[in-house]
Amino acid sequence: AQRVTQPEKLLSVFKGAPVELKCNYSYSGSPELFWYVQYSRQRLQLLLRHISRESIKGFTADLNKGETSFHLKKPFAQEEDSAMYYCALSALSGGYNKLIFGAGTRLAVHP
Amino acid sequence: ETGVTQSPTHLIKTRGQQVTLRCSSQSGHNTVSWYQQALGQGPQFIFQYYREEENGRGNFPPRFSGLQFPNYSSELNVNALELDDSALYLCASSTRFRESPLHFGNGTRLTVT
Numbered sequence: 635a636q637r638v639t640q641p642e643k644l645l646s647v648f649k650g651a652p653v654e655l656k657c658n659y660s661y662s663g664s665p666e667l668f669w670y671v672q673y674s675r676q677r678l679q680l681l682l683r684h685i686s687r688e689s690i691k692g693f694t695a696d697l698n699k700g701e702t703s704f705h706l707k708k709p710f711a712q713e714e715d716s717a718m719y720y721c722a723l724s725a726l727s728g729g730y731n732k733l734i735f736g737a738g739t740r741l742a743v744h745p
Numbered sequence: 746e747t748g749v750t751q752s753p754t755h756l757i758k759t760r761g762q763q764v765t766l767r768c769s770s771q772s773g774h775n776t777v778s779w780y781q782q783a784l785g786q787g788p789q790f791i792f793q794y795y796r797e798e799e800n801g802r803g804n805f806p807p808r809f810s811g812l813q814f815p816n817y818s819s820e821l822n823v824n825a826l827e828l829d830d831s832a833l834y835l836c837a838s839s840t841r842f843r844e845s846p847l848h849f850g851n852g853t854r855l856t857v858t
Contacts, residue, residue, distance in 0.1 A: 638787075677850065680846040
């Protein structure tokens, strides 16, 4: 089965604290994974993708195939990081690919 | 670079009616996907269009149908609306490549009463 699980609906931290948003996936093929973010009153947008191996806004995510995880991390949270975060898996099926999203985690960073 | 635009932003319909939602893709993108996002859930894949043909569909009944036009704009049609169809409908455009990220519109909020 193709599935993305984000176990936390809400993650609440104080400014400057480390953040880890968890994502686990189930997929039989070679996974392509993404993190999308939705800030208040803005559209859903790409934060980062595992293939790029980059750090965006201080966030990083490492694909761990052994644990089938793609957790999103940031060492020091900022108030502007408060948003809804979605982990997504690009699943190949019959010649096309679709994104399978997790239910999302709301990150709240308090001053 | 023109982003993805969707219309209308909000819509209220009655059970049993039909609705058409519209999307204009980002320039340079030839693939459009539609997603349904129920309250408190992540977006769920409805279908995808490439070169004006549906080339992939999620777990949605045939009363959900779509069109893609030569200029890559797209429509989502839903017939015989049900209360459970109330959701945010997102359009996303991309290129054909698997690693290509989706560029989302702001969505259309559909309420079925």
